[in-house]
Amino acid sequence: MEKSLIRPSFVTQFSCIGSDCEDSCCYGWNIIIDKQSYKKTLAHKELKSLAQTALKKVKKSEQQWAQMVLDSKGACGFLDDKQLCQIHAKAGEDLLSHTCKTYPRMSHMKDGDRYESLSLSCPEAARTILLKPDAFQFERMTVNHHRTFKATPIWAKKAHDYTIQLLLKPEQPIEHGLTAVGILMKTTERVANGELESSAIDDMFQQLLSLSNNGQLKQHFEGFNKDTEIHKMHAFTSMQLWLNTNKAGRGRSRFEQINQAICAMGDGDNKISMGRINQAWRDVALPALAEHQTLFSRYLFYYCYHMNFPQVDALTPSQAFRVMLLDFFMLRCYLAVIAAQKQGLSEHDIILCFQVYHTNRQHKANYSQYAVELLDKGQFEDLASILTLLA
Structure with missing residues (x-):
C-alpha cells in the first residue's frame, strides 16, 4: 500500500550537540533499553564490563528489558569523562537503544501516513523549531506499508x-x-x-x-471581560504547583530558574500578582521579542502539527482548544517572569522557557485531563472565559 512520509525541515536540520547541550538527555531520565540492545551491549567486548554495572534488568517487556543506572549526579553510566556516549563511540549508532537512537525525534500516524517531528523537551530541537530559518519547509516521500489505520473524520x-x-x-x-x-x-x-x-x-x-x-x-x-486577574493567577499558580510535584529528574536546575524568577515577582509581602506578570510581559518581554516576531506563530504551527490538533488525546475540540490556550498562557507567563528578572530576553532565555515547560508537560501522563479539570475549577469553562487568558 502506497502511503506518505511527511517530514518538516526542522527534523532534517536538527543535529545533536552532545556535551554542549544545556540540558543533556543523558542526565536525569530513566532510559529504557530493549532486549536486543541489552544483549548486544553485554556481548560487546569493549562494553561488556561497563554494561554489567551501567545496566539493570527490569524485564517488563521486550521493549522495556533493562534501564540505565544513573550515577549520583544523575548521569548515564555510559558517559565518559568528556560527557560523550561510550556506546556510540565504541560500537556506533546501531548498538544504541531505540530511545537513545531516536530521541528527540518523534512521529505520529494519520490515515496511514507518517508525520515526523521533534520534541520541544530537547533544547537544540526547540532552538531549531522556534528560531532557525526555513524550519517549516515540508517534504513528502512515498513509502509502502501494510499497517491498518483508522480514517480521520x-x-x-x-x-x-x-x-x-x-x-x-x-x-x-x-x-x-x-x-x-x-x-x-x-x-x-x-x-x-x-x-x-x-x-x-x-x-x-x-x-x-x-x-x-x-x-x-x-x-x-477586545470585548471580552478582562477583569479576571484572580482567576488567571489561580490558573497559573495551580499549574505551576502541579508541574513542581513529582517533576522530572532531568532539568530540575533549569526548572528552578523559572521558580526563582516567579518568586522574584513578589511584592513586599512576597505576594505575586497577575498584574505584575502582565506588566512585565508588556514592558519587558514584548519589546525583547520584537526581533522574534514569528515566535508564537511558529510555536502554534508546530503545536497543531505535532499534537495533530484538534484530535489531542481523548479531548473534545473545545477542550483541546482550551488546553492549547493554557499552554500558550503558561509560556507567556514564563517569558514574562524571566524577562523581568533578566531585564530582557536572550535566545537562551527563550529556549529555556519553552524547553523547561515542555519537558515537565511531557512527563505528566495525565496532563490533558488535569489541565481541563483545572480550567473548569478556575471558571474557564467556555470560550469567552478561556480567551481572557490572552488579555
Whole structure:
C-alpha cells in the first residue's frame, strides 16, 4: 500500500550537540533499553564490563528489558569523562537503544501516513523549531506499508487545516487568530457530535476570514471581560504547583530558574500578582521579542502539527482548544517572569522557557485531563472565559 512520509525541515536540520547541550538527555531520565540492545551491549567486548554495572534488568517487556543506572549526579553510566556516549563511540549508532537512537525525534500516524517531528523537551530541537530559518519547509516521500489505520473524520481534517490557516493569516495578531480558532472549535464540536453537517465548518471558516478582514474579529476579542486577574493567577499558580510535584529528574536546575524568577515577582509581602506578570510581559518581554516576531506563530504551527490538533488525546475540540490556550498562557507567563528578572530576553532565555515547560508537560501522563479539570475549577469553562487568558 502506497502511503506518505511527511517530514518538516526542522527534523532534517536538527543535529545533536552532545556535551554542549544545556540540558543533556543523558542526565536525569530513566532510559529504557530493549532486549536486543541489552544483549548486544553485554556481548560487546569493549562494553561488556561497563554494561554489567551501567545496566539493570527490569524485564517488563521486550521493549522495556533493562534501564540505565544513573550515577549520583544523575548521569548515564555510559558517559565518559568528556560527557560523550561510550556506546556510540565504541560500537556506533546501531548498538544504541531505540530511545537513545531516536530521541528527540518523534512521529505520529494519520490515515496511514507518517508525520515526523521533534520534541520541544530537547533544547537544540526547540532552538531549531522556534528560531532557525526555513524550519517549516515540508517534504513528502512515498513509502509502502501494510499497517491498518483508522480514517480521520472529515471534521478533524477540516478543523486542522483551517486552524493553521487562521493562525498563520498574514499581519494578524496571534491573539486574534486564536480567538478565531476558538470560535471555529465550537462549530467543529457540534459537527463532531452530529448536530451539524461538516459544511458548517467551511462556512464558519469563511465567516471568520471576513470578520478578520473587516476588523470585527479584533472588536470581538477586545470585548471580552478582562477583569479576571484572580482567576488567571489561580490558573497559573495551580499549574505551576502541579508541574513542581513529582517533576522530572532531568532539568530540575533549569526548572528552578523559572521558580526563582516567579518568586522574584513578589511584592513586599512576597505576594505575586497577575498584574505584575502582565506588566512585565508588556514592558519587558514584548519589546525583547520584537526581533522574534514569528515566535508564537511558529510555536502554534508546530503545536497543531505535532499534537495533530484538534484530535489531542481523548479531548473534545473545545477542550483541546482550551488546553492549547493554557499552554500558550503558561509560556507567556514564563517569558514574562524571566524577562523581568533578566531585564530582557536572550535566545537562551527563550529556549529555556519553552524547553523547561515542555519537558515537565511531557512527563505528566495525565496532563490533558488535569489541565481541563483545572480550567473548569478556575471558571474557564467556555470560550469567552478561556480567551481572557490572552488579555
